[in-house]
Amino acid sequence: MGTVFSSIHPSHEEFIKQQKIFFVGSAPLSEDGHVNISPKGHDVLRILSSTEIAYLDLTGSGNETSAHIKDNGRVTFMFTAFEGPPMILRLYGRGQVVLPGTIEWDEMITHFDLLPGARQIIYAKIDIVKTSCGFSIPFYSYSGERDTLLQWADKKSDQELEDYRKKKNSMSMDGIVSPIGDGYFLE
8 A cells, every 4th residue: 555644755855856757647527538748857756845846847748737736626646766775656636737827827837947838836635645656667867958849939939839839739538628728828
């Protein structure tokens, strides 16, 4: 079953900061909706307190996490040791989508380096932290960040990014309108 905690302890924070990739899991309330697991790279995650985290979400081919959080708020983060001692750490909580142009964005963006293609911040209030062994997870060596997404976004104008988000990020695969689809787009 693993060990359960009510907050992020300093040892958890240190483990999280060592990871080069994390995964975000979400799902709609609808029983026929799809569970989404999204890998995240780059230095986009911030631990704001022992019960709060946020990550700068970059424009991508979908926007499932944002739509699911709007639908029901549930979100899970997973960190896995691919180097060093084995461990899997999961953070369970309730999320909120923070969009550019809002007071919340202006407050939260100060925690991040603004990367090309930033479309929103996913904030989560964590209520359960769970560790498990990770004994069967293979070793992988980190060889660097893939900068393809950043280069792609850097070559786009604000209007081109807005048009792309309207087309690709406004609705989940299950038909849930994302906060971006609610009519907000970068200006």
